[in-house]
Amino acid sequence: MKKVFLILLLSFPCLWAEAQLTNIKDKTVRENFEFADKQLRVLVNDVETYIAEHQGTKDANRVSPGLLLPDGSIQMDAPRGWRSGFFPGMLWYMYEMTKDDFWKEKAQKFTAYLEEDKTYTGTHDLGFIMFCSYGNGLRLTRDKSYPDILLETSRSLITRYKPNVGCIQSWNANKKWSYPVIIDNMMNLELLFWASKQSGDKRFRDIAVSHADNTIKNHFRSDYSSYHVVNYNVDGDGKANLHQTHQGYADDSSWARGQAWGLYGYTMCYRETNDKKYLEQAEHIAAYILNHPSMPKDMVTFWDFNAPDIPKKAPRDVSAAAIMASALYELSTMSAEKGTWYKECADKIVSSITKKFRSKAGKNHGFLTFASTGNYPTGKEIDTPIIYADYYFLEALVRKERIETGRPVVLPVYANREANYDEMKVPTYTLPDALTMNDGTRVTTVDQWEKQRRPELLEMFTREMFGKAPGKPADLRFEELYCDKNALGGKATRKEIKVIFNAAGDNYMKLLIYLPNNAKGAVPMFLGINFKGNWAINSDPGILLPTEAELARYGEKIEVVRGAAESRWDLDLILGAGYGLATFYRGDVDPDNHDEFQNGVHPLFYANGQTYPKADEWGTIAAWAWGLSRALDYMETDAAIDAKRVAVFGHSRLGKTALWAGAVDTRFAVMFSNESGCGGAALSRRAFGETLLRINTNFPHWFCENFKKYSDNESTLPFDQHELIALSAPRPVGISSAENDQWSDPMGEALSAQEAKAVYRLWGNDKAGNVDYYVRRGKHDVTSLDWAEKIKFADRFLK
Numbered sequence: 001m002k003k004v005f006l007i008l009l010l011s012f013p014c015l016w017a018e019a020q021l022t023n024i025k026d027k028t029v030r031e032n033f034e035f036a037d038k039q040l041r042v043l044v045n046d047v048e049t050y051i052a053e054h055q056g057t058k059d060a061n062r063v064s065p066g067l068l069l070p071d072g073s074i075q076m077d078a079p080r081g082w083r084s085g086f087f088p089g090m091l092w093y094m095y096e097m098t099k100d101d102f103w104k105e106k107a108q109k110f111t112a113y114l115e116e117d118k119t120y121t122g123t124h125d126l127g128f129i130m131f132c133s134y135g136n137g138l139r140l141t142r143d144k145s146y147p148d149i150l151l152e153t154s155r156s157l158i159t160r161y162k163p164n165v166g167c168i169q170s171w172n173a174n175k176k177w178s179y180p181v182i183i184d185n186m187m188n189l190e191l192l193f194w195a196s197k198q199s200g201d202k203r204f205r206d207i208a209v210s211h212a213d214n215t216i217k218n219h220f221r222s223d224y225s226s227y228h229v230v231n232y233n234v235d236g237d238g239k240a241n242l243h244q245t246h247q248g249y250a251d252d253s254s255w256a257r258g259q260a261w262g263l264y265g266y267t268m269c270y271r272e273t274n275d276k277k278y279l280e281q282a283e284h285i286a287a288y289i290l291n292h293p294s295m296p297k298d299m300v301t302f303w304d305f306n307a308p309d310i311p312k313k314a315p316r317d318v319s320a321a322a323i324m325a326s327a328l329y330e331l332s333t334m335s336a337e338k339g340t341w342y343k344e345c346a347d348k349i350v351s352s353i354t355k356k357f358r359s360k361a362g363k364n365h366g367f368l369t370f371a372s373t374g375n376y377p378t379g380k381e382i383d384t385p386i387i388y389a390d391y392y393f394l395e396a397l398v399r400k401e402r403i404e405t406g407r408p409v410v411l412p413v414y415a416n417r418e419a420n421y422d423e424m425k426v427p428t429y430t431l432p433d434a435l436t437m438n439d440g441t442r443v444t445t446v447d448q449w450e451k452q453r454r455p456e457l458l459e460m461f462t463r464e465m466f467g468k469a470p471g472k473p474a475d476l477r478f479e480e481l482y483c484d485k486n487a488l489g490g491k492a493t494r495k496e497i498k499v500i501f502n503a504a505g506d507n508y509m510k511l512l513i514y515l516p517n518n519a520k521g522a523v524p525m526f527l528g529i530n531f532k533g534n535w536a537i538n539s540d541p542g543i544l545l546p547t548e549a550e551l552a553r554y555g556e557k558i559e560v561v562r563g564a565a566e567s568r569w570d571l572d573l574i575l576g577a578g579y580g581l582a583t584f585y586r587g588d589v590d591p592d593n594h595d596e597f598q599n600g601v602h603p604l605f606y607a608n609g610q611t612y613p614k615a616d617e618w619g620t621i622a623a624w625a626w627g628l629s630r631a632l633d634y635m636e637t638d639a640a641i642d643a644k645r646v647a648v649f650g651h652s653r654l655g656k657t658a659l660w661a662g663a664v665d666t667r668f669a670v671m672f673s674n675e676s677g678c679g680g681a682a683l684s685r686r687a688f689g690e691t692l693l694r695i696n697t698n699f700p701h702w703f704c705e706n707f708k709k710y711s712d713n714e715s716t717l718p719f720d721q722h723e724l725i726a727l728s729a730p731r732p733v734g735i736s737s738a739e740n741d742q743w744s745d746p747m748g749e750a751l752s753a754q755e756a757k758a759v760y761r762l763w764g765n766d767k768a769g770n771v772d773y774y775v776r777r778g779k780h781d782v783t784s785l786d787w788a789e790k791i792k793f794a795d796r797f798l799k
Contacts, residue, residue: 020099025611028347029401032354033097036368036394039359040094043366044106047087050076063113064088065365067374067386074365079114082125086391088114089132093394096140097401104141111137118152124170126157127188132391135194139413147198147416154195154204157188161207164238166214168207170229177242179234183219183226183258186212186265193272197415197693197712212269216281218243219262224284225254225305226262247375253306259289260323267331271410274709274716282331283338289324290345298352299345303373315382318357319372319389325349326392329399330409343403350396359385369393406612407596408705415697415712419689421742429685429715434723434759446762449729458663458727460718465679466660467618467704469626470605475503478634481510484542485517492517492575493640496534496544499584499630502604509588510534511631512543514571515580515640523580524645524798526790527631527668529624529654532558532565533585539563554587555599568651568782577791578799580641582631586654589627590620594701601626615705621679622704624654625661632667645669645798649790651782652744653702656680663727670797672734672790675780677744679703681735683721683752684714689743721748722755725771729756730763732770734793741780749773 021037024030047065054060062076064084069075077084091107094100111133117126130153138146160169162179170182189208196205218230218240231242248255263285270278289295294305300321307314325346332342357371364370367385374381399409420426435443435453443453462468479498487494497511512534515523530536535543539562551558574581586592590600597603597613601623613619618626628648635643647670650658655676662671673681678690679702693711695702710717725733735753737746750773757768774789 021097024097024401026401026404028350028354029397029404032358032393032397033094035358035361036094037098037100039361039366039368040090041366042362044091046074046365047076050074064110065367065387067372067381068364068367068384070384072365079117079129080120080123082123082128083387084114084117085129085132086387089136090387090391090394092133092136092140093391093398096136097398107137115149118149119156121156121159122172124157124160124168124185124188126153127191131188131191131194135191135413139411142414147414150191151195151199154191157191158204158207161211162234162238165232165234166210166238167232168211169234177229177231179232181215181219181230181232182228182246183215183261183265186215186261186269189265190268190272194413194415198417200417200420208269209273212266212278215265216277220281224281224288226258226285227251228255228258247377249304249307249376253304254288254292255304256301256317256320257303257323259285259305260320260327263289263331264323264327267327267334270334271330274713279334282327283335286328286331286338286342290341298356299349300352300357300371303376315373315376316357316371317373318353318369319374319386319392321349321353322369322389322392322396325353326396326399329396329403333403333409346396346400350393350400353393406606406610406614408612408615412697412700412708412711415693417691417693419691419694419743420687421689423688423747426686426688427715429683431683431685431720431722431755432718434726434755435762443762449759449762454727457719457723461660461663461724461727463616463704463706464710464718465703465707466622466625467613467706468616469618469622469664472630472633473501473604476501476630476633478637481544487514487540487542488571488575490517494540494542497634499634501601501630507601507604509584509627509630510544511582511584511634512537513580513582513641514575516575516578519578519580522642523640524578524642524647524794525580525582525635526574526647526649526794527582527628527635528649528651529586529589529628529657530565530569530583531586531654533560533587534583535560535562536564536566537569537583538566538571553599555591555593555595558587570784570787573784573787573791577795579791579794582635582641584627584631586624590623592620592653592701594699597701613704617704619703619707620701621653621657621660624657625664628657628661629665629667632665643667647672647790647794647798649674651675652677652780653680653699656702659724659728659733662731662733663724666731668731670732670734670794671728672736672793674736674782674786675738675741675744675749676735677741677749679721680744680749681721681725681752682745682748683755684710684717685720686745686748686751687714688748689745720752722752725752725756726759729759730767730770732772732793732797734772734774734790736773736786736789737775738778738780739775740778744780746775750775
């Protein structure tokens with residue numbers, strides 16, 4: 001009985017993983033991860049057994065599996081071995097796809113073994129070792145200790161850089177080479193790009209770019225094949241003086257894994273820099289690889305494209321094929337002309353590995369694949385399971401699933417750089433001129449603005465920042481849930497409207513409305529989204545509480561506490577000034593978490609087979625703005641409300657939303673942005689307080705995917721936030737800040753408001769006053785003082 005119980009107990013993690021794996025849409029990916037979930041448990045067990053058996057011996061520090069030796073045993077690697085990061089990296093991929101804590105715990109355990117390498121300066125392979133392990137771990141868990149470890153690692157890596165050479169040294173100097181640089185080293189640059197984002201130290205990025213540029217210059221032949229090793233005259237002019245292919249067939253041959261490293265490396269460099277020369281390099285390398293006459297039909301390449309015994313005797317290299325597949329999946333999302341072909345090739349490689357080069361269940365100590373070739377010229381590591389083949393095979397599968405489900409193929413690794421609050425450290429910048437069109441034409445009239453420049457700017461903001469949103473749904477309809485004309489002791493009428501988005505009626509928002517009972521005629525309104533639920537804006541017991549089904553739909557923890565946010569909604573002041581208030585909970589439209597757009601309104605508008613917005617399609621802020629327009633649609637049907645006198649209001653992230661709502665929907669009469677900061681009213685180019693890097697990594701769902709390319713790259717933005725404010729011209733916009741809210745950059749908001757006034761002057765100098773800036777003492781919040789200022793400003797235009 002005890003034995004049966006133990007078996008059942010041990011099976012529970014597998015059953016949990018299987019349940020999660022059923023959520024994988026792609027059949028090939030799902031089947032491979034189902035296999036990996038069982039196979040890698042064998043490898044974990046064998047590795048842990050090895051570690052336990054070798055405690056106290058000279059091999060006690062060998063903690064990562066590298067490959068299978070000819071006798072069938074595992075060759076284990078110490079932390080400083082270049083392959084040591086791949087095994088924990090695989091465990092992180094298993095956790096990502098299964099959500100099984102078994103894999104998370106194992107990933108954390110085997111990652112921790114490598115921490116000692118953060119100060120090791122004796123190898124260039126720190127990117128392989130630490131970013132495959134700690135980098136994936138940081139991406140999936142945001143462990144607070146991981147950034148410091150990776151930054152220290154990056155500092156260690158750049159000690160191997162010599163400015164006169166312009167490259168990071170690979171192997172240490174010996175009799176054969178004084179300063180060897182190998183093509184593999186391209187794979188370590190991703191760590192440096194991350195370090196630059198994390199620290200704000202441009203030195204890391206500059207070294208990575210220098211290395212990539214000099215590798216293009218010196219490693220590649222005219223046909224875009226690559227040497228393996230280039231030696232540099234480090235003690236002289238720093239120029240390349242020797243070109244070899246150490247692990248390939250001959251110096252002038254194309255070692256397969258070397259070509260794969262180049263393809264992967266330059267694809268990654270384009271992702272990190274948006275520099276088209278890297279995309280062009282990656283595509284040239286891809287063309288060389290994929291069109292090579294020695295490429296077999298199954299696309300699992302031989303170990304060297306120029307090996308003399310192809311096809312009969314030359315061994316394959318599954319590792320090179322897996323690296324190519326992973327790179328091609330990413331490259332397919334970057335190339336407009338050849339993207340489909342790249343994906344088809346990657347699919348072919350993955351299919352071939354799955355069918356022909358995958359281990360039998362329970363065999364090969366749990367390695368996933370076989371037939372990799374590590375170092376043929378030495379007679380070692382030939383036609384055997386090797387850990388990095390398995391790593392890149394899993395990575396390719398993860399990327400395939402993300403593409404098949406319409407999601408970004410590569411997710412950013414969290415960056416948590418210290419914010420700059422020093423005006424002396426604000427970078428020098430030049431703002432784009434709101435009144436100069438993209439072709440250089442100067443805008444001097446209202447007609448030019450409205451017919452040419454405004455549409456041009458709006459299209460850019462849509463494509464590059466907020467994303468395209470759909471229009472009014474065909475099935476939009478409204479249902480009054482109740483109407484209480486004696487709310488708040490008789491001062492107000494309270495009602496809630498179910499704004500229904502789809503025919504089934506199961507996707508909707510609840511619009512809470514308060515109207516002053518002493519109003520004469522249709523009422524002007526403040527409309528805003530709330531953070532904590534309608535029931536939280538006032539302790540009024542008549543406000544509906546959420547149902548269990550609604551709470552489940554939100555996908556985030558909600559405290560159902562009446563009046564929890566009452567201090568931010570001065571209802572007495574608003575009603576007393578003769579205004580009504582309408583609000584809805586943000587989660588009714590889209591929950592404020594990165595659920596990859598599976599809850600909320602996005603799925604209502606997916607095309608057949610689509611599961612994620614395209615790169616230029618709406619993120620969460622655009623969805624919230626869309627919800628504000630749907631609320632206004634209702635108001636136009638309510639005779640008690642003057643829909644032409646609606647002021648849209650938002651605080652913080654919802655302030656960004658209010659500005660965008662006013663830009664895309666000109667029916668809104670007045671826009672109010674309260675401490676909206678980065679992505680709202682504050683100038684992005686100042687990089688003060690919150691930055692694009694922080695906002696795009698901390699909140700990757702807020703904006704469209706295209707916006708991420710400007711993270712830590714604000715100078716390349718085709719616009720800045722003063723132009724977002726100007727898109728509402730000549731309608732009034734109120735911008736407010738708080739002195740102690742430096743995260744939102746009050747100075748950046750004030751400068752942005754001032755710059756926007758240039759557009760308003762097209763209607764006459766007096767219209768500059770339609771842009772109002774107000775700052776109060778205190779912290780990031782909404783107070784009664786804020787509402788008093790907003791009412792005072794609104795009275796100028798709505799009364």
